[in-house]
Amino acid sequence: MNASVSRPTFLLVPGGHHGPWVWERLQQVLESDGWSTRAVSLVSAVEDPSAVEPLPGMHDDAKVIKRSLEAIAGPVIVVAHSYGGVPVTEAIDAASNVVHAVYVAAYMLEVGEGMFQMHGVPVPDSLVGLRPPENPDLNLPAGFYDGDASNPETVEAMARLVPQTVRADFETVTRAGWKTVPNSYVIPDNDVSTVAAVEEDMAKRADAVYRVPGHHAPFYSHPREFAEVLTKIATNAAAVRPTQDA
Numbered sequence: 001m002n003a004s005v006s007r008p009t010f011l012l013v014p015g016g017h018h019g020p021w022v023w024e025r026l027q028q029v030l031e032s033d034g035w036s037t038r039a040v041s042l043v044s045a046v047e048d049p050s051a052v053e054p055l056p057g058m059h060d061d062a063k064v065i066k067r068s069l070e071a072i073a074g075p076v077i078v079v080a081h082s083y084g085g086v087p088v089t090e091a092i093d094a095a096s097n098v099v100h101a102v103y104v105a106a107y108m109l110e111v112g113e114g115m116f117q118m119h120g121v122p123v124p125d126s127l128v129g130l131r132p133p134e135n136p137d138l139n140l141p142a143g144f145y146d147g148d149a150s151n152p153e154t155v156e157a158m159a160r161l162v163p164q165t166v167r168a169d170f171e172t173v174t175r176a177g178w179k180t181v182p183n184s185y186v187i188p189d190n191d192v193s194t195v196a197a198v199e200e201d202m203a204k205r206a207d208a209v210y211r212v213p214g215h216h217a218p219f220y221s222h223p224r225e226f227a228e229v230l231t232k233i234a235t236n237a238a239a240v241r242p243t244q245d246a
Contacts, residue, residue: 006074006075007034007035007036007234008074008075008076008077008099008100008234009035009036009037009038009072009074009075009076009077010030010035010036010037010038010076010077010079010230011037011038011039011040011065011068011069011072011076011077011078011079012026012027012037012038012039012040012079012081013039013040013042013065013078013079013080013081013084013087013088014039014040014041014042014045014081014082014084015081015082015083015084015106015144015217016044016045016082016083016084016164016168016169017045017133017141017144017161017162017163017164018045018081018144018160018161019041019045019047019160019162020039020040020041021160022081022157022160022217022219022220023037023039023219024039025219025220025223026219026220026223026226026227027039028223029223029224029226029227030227030230033227033231035231038068038072040064040065040068040084041064042061042064042084042087043056043060043061043064044056044057044058044060044061044164044165044167044168045162045163045164046130046162046163046164046165047162053128054128054167055128055129055130055165055166055167056165056167056168057127057165057167057168057171058086058087058090058114058115058167058168058171059087059090059171061084061086061087061168062087062088062090062091063091064087065078065087065088065091065092066091066095069091069092069095069097069098072097074097075097075098075099076095076097076098076099077098077099077100077101077102077230077233077234078091078092078098078100078101078102079102079104079230080101080102080103080104080106081104081105081106081217081219082104082105082106082107082144082193082195082216082217083106083107083115083164083168084106085103085106085107085108085109085202086107086109086114086115086168086171086173088101088103088106088177089107089108089109089173089175089176089177089178090173090174090175090177091177092177092178092181093175093176093177093180093181094175094177095177095181098177098181099181099182100181100182100183100184100233100234101177101178101181101182101183101184102183102184102185102186102230102233103178103183103184103185103186103202103206104186104188104218104219105186105187105188105191105193105195105196105199105216105217105218106185106195106202107195107198107202108178108183108185108202108203108205108206109172109173109176110173110176110205111172111173111174111175111176112172112173113172113173114169114170114171114172114173115168115169115170116138116169116170117170117172118198119138119194119197119198121138123170124166124170126166127165127166127167127169127170127171128166128167129165129166130163130164130165130166131163131164131165131166131169132163133158133161133162133163133164138194139193139194141158141161142154142158143192143193143194143216144157144158144161144193144216144217145157145158145215145216145217145220145221146190146192146215146221147192147215153221157217157220178205178206182207183206183207183208184206184207184208184209184210184233185199185202185203185205185206185208185209185210186209186210186211186212186218186229187199187200187203187209187210187211187212188211188212188213188214188215188216188217188218189211189212189213189214190213190214190215191215191216192215192216193215193216195216196216208233208236210229210232210233212225212226212229213225214226
């Protein structure tokens with residue numbers, strides 16, 4: 001019997017308004033280092049302007065994540081960014097192959113909490129409709145990155161953002177999977193988004209806290225540095241586990 005190492009797959013879950021594209025730079029680095037990755041496309045980020053109600057919400061995103069987990073053989077580390085932490089919290093409960101959850105500037109919510117409620121935003125009478133990426137009352141798209149709308153890299157990313165459903169903004173968590181799944185919280189050192197106001201409080205709920213260079217999406221601007229943090233998390237969490245081959 002020869003011992004070998006079974007590396008987990010990183011399942012990457014984007015934040016609101018984003019698609020899998022936001023993870024591409026990180027994926028290139030991780031895969032060059034021998035890691036397997038998959039990126040999820042959340043249905044609450046609506047690319048079709050003709051889409052009609054009922055539009056998908058957070059619970060629909062959680063179903064997408066669950067299906068993605070079921071399609072992966074072997075252990076998985078789920079990496080959730082920003083809003084993505086909400087459906088990940090819902091989805092990883094009772095997911096037997098999830099060995100660790102990483103919340104990156106993300107919403108790590110308790111049962112009964114919703115994303116915008118964490119900022120004191122009252123729940124509207126109706127959850128229909130879409131919220132555009134540019135919303136001065138809640139966030140400006142440049143804030144997802146470095147806050148500098150003149151930075152070509154930021155401009156490139158902003159151009160790819162899509163509307164987010166209001167339903168996803170306010171639907172509440174019914175299962176706090178991070179309470180039974182080992183987890184880490186990652187805080188960027190220069191986050192200028194509205195999420196920064198709650199990151200320190202969210203991090204207090206985590207098993208371990210890491211700090212990384214970059215802005216709200218540190219894996220976009222600093223993929224190499226972020227990949228090194230993920231590798232450290234995987235190792236420290238004992239997520240790289242030995243298996244036995246005949």
